[in-house]
Amino acid sequence: VCGDGTSMHSMELITDAGDTLTYTILDAEADMDGGITEGIVSNVEGGFMAGDKMAVTGLKTADGELVATRVINVTSLLGHWTSIDRNFMIEEGGTVHSEVKAETNPWTSWKILNGQLLLNRDTFDITSLSADSLYLENQKGIYTFKRQK
Incomplete structure (x- = not known):
């Protein structure tokens, strides 16, 4: 479920187990620094708002940051x-x-x-x-x- 800490480029997720994860949402305008996230654009289908149930795939950068690669709003589906x-x-x-x-x-x-x-x-x-x-x-x-x- 999307948490209250969700914003335009950051998605706070509360898992079914109660853990909180924060994913970075990258768009085409994101900084391309030559790192692991270069060329990655987060594909978000159905938008996202606090309280919506989400399905997310992503990757973890070398410094431990979670980056969403695919987000599907299950509530919208x-x-x-x-x-x-x-x-x-x-x-x-x-x-x-x-x-x-x-x-x-x-x-x-x-x-x-x-x-x-x-x-x-x-x-x-x-x-x-x-x-x-x-x-x-x-x-x-x-x-x-x-x-x-």
Whole structure:
């Protein structure tokens, strides 16, 4: 969960075990000092605010600083999503409910693993996540969903 110490370039995370971790968020304007973080831009999908549940992958610099490489806002991911052929709800706890009864291979579970979204056995990169849209990509193509209210 994002803690109250979160700011534009720093994300405070409170783990499920109660530990507090602070990740640096690098953008394209970040100082490029030739060190381990040179050329790294933190990919943040879904934004972040205090109280949001997050999935983060990152690296640790030589001086022990944690740098986020991929951030997915799980709170933003939850909800009802639709496309031409899919209509589903991503719910807390790893459950997916399909709203299309005739769907041949409905997704029933989800999780974030190594910065990717797993829906059943299908693995996707989240290329964009916002308040009203979700773009997923895998070797078969790009999938676009809009949030259903």
